[in-house]
Amino acid sequence: MTQPSKRAVVFAYHNVGVRCLKVLLAGGVDVALVVTHQDSALENIWFESVQSLCELEGIPFITPDDPKSPELLERVKAAKPDLMFSFYYRHMLPQAILDVAPAYNMHGSLLPQFRGRAPVNWAVLHGAGEAGASLHEMTIKPDAGAIVAQQAVPILPDDTAFEVFGKVTVAAELALYGVLPALLDGSAPRTPNDLTRGGYFGGRKPEDGRIDWTLPAQQVYNLHRAVAPPYPGAFTDVETAAGTRRYVIERARLLPRAPAGLPADAAPGLAVADDAILGVCGDGRVLAIHGLLLDDARVSAAALRSQLQAAQG
Missing domain, CATH: 3.40.50.170 (Formyl transferase, N-terminal domain)
Incomplete structure (x- = not known):
């Protein structure tokens, strides 16, 4: 039956x-x-x-x-x-x-x-x-x-x-x-x-995606992977004369070694070298950032270089 x-x-x-x-x-x-x-x-x-x-x-x-x-x-x-x-x-x-x-x-x-x-x-x-x-x-x-x-x-x-x-x-x-x-x-x-x-x-909030560039690169990379789009994304803020710019990492990879064009004393944070966008971490290792967003629009290496120079000047 x-x-x-x-x-x-x-x-x-x-x-x-x-x-x-x-x-x-x-x-x-x-x-x-x-x-x-x-x-x-x-x-x-x-x-x-x-x-x-x-x-x-x-x-x-x-x-x-x-x-x-x-x-x-x-x-x-x-x-x-x-x-x-x-x-x-x-x-x-x-x-x-x-x-x-x-x-x-x-x-x-x-x-x-x-x-x-x-x-x-x-x-x-x-x-x-x-x-x-x-x-x-x-x-x-x-x-x-x-x-x-x-x-x-x-x-x-x-x-x-x-x-x-x-x-x-x-x-x-x-x-x-x-x-x-x-x-x-x-x-x-x-x-x-x-x-x-x-x-x-517990649950995660968008603010939990803030990057601490002084951390080892593997931890920063894991954060990016954990919250990459369609999640809100790992982000970093840069202070400029016009106010705070928030950059969100869309795509990145952890590099086995730093590019030759990056100064050995590069400070942790966003950087541009060899026409590439990089994220320098606290242990000296580097993320190659293949997609960086500002106000939901892609940022080129040239544009980021100008923006970082303006922020430093």
């Missing part, structure tokens, strides 16, 4: 939300309700839309502002889910919702590493050699429940957080795809989430 399909309520957003929702649909899960977010006009929306997928598939969806509202709890209860999932939904779910049905969250790291917000960005910032996705049981404490499935992906030395996030999206899809049959029949494994390992990290 064929088992009836499991009903699910899914909290989802972003690329991971889209891909994992598609996995559930492909696996025969009856998605009774999707809870997602309204896209903000103030945000750079570079990712796929869960709402658009719901409209395409005819799945009921809502976009509540408050995850603790009684109205949301009633909608979730009315859906009578057997399971609940959270795929990059941006709010913590209250205990009242978690009590409705077994709930699982997809987190963008290899738990217990990089628990909390922006795990991919933090992993790149800390120079990690791998990232991944972890499906785990949801508890009221974030990223603390038992691990059901994991998939690792490499972080290459020049990968930006955007590139790593693309890999993590695939990792999330693979992790869920592999364990979904066992989740549906109740045989999925549970591995304790050892919270004595790893660490918890």
Whole structure:
């Protein structure tokens, strides 16, 4: 006798939300309700839309502002889910919702590493050699429940957080795809989430992208990689007679050695040598900056040289 399909309520957003929702649909899960977010006009929306997928598939969806509202709890209860999932939904779910049905969250790291917000960005910032996705049981404490499935992906030395996030999206899809049959029949494994390992990290703000050029070049380069566009970007301010100019690094590479045209006593900060834009760091190593933005427009090496000379004069 064929088992009836499991009903699910899914909290989802972003690329991971889209891909994992598609996995559930492909696996025969009856998605009774999707809870997602309204896209903000103030945000750079570079990712796929869960709402658009719901409209395409005819799945009921809502976009509540408050995850603790009684109205949301009633909608979730009315859906009578057997399971609940959270795929990059941006709010913590209250205990009242978690009590409705077994709930699982997809987190963008290899738990217990990089628990909390922006795990991919933090992993790149800390120079990690791998990232991944972890499906785990949801508890009221974030990223603390038992691990059901994991998939690792490499972080290459020049990968930006955007590139790593693309890999993590695939990792999330693979992790869920592999364990979904066992989740549906109740045989999925549970591995304790050892919270004595790893660490918890908070959200990041644009101001966290400010460059301290006195730091070693690898740290500066990791910061650039962690926040490179479409994230806000690593930036540096230069004081001029006309006011503060804010330069944002769009693209850069860490050079194995300083160019011959750069003076040995070059001060940390932006510089121009051999018609190239450079970032001189505290240990004497240098970033070759292939894209530098000022007021969202590309700055040439010649223009930057003039601007830096004007600032020094």
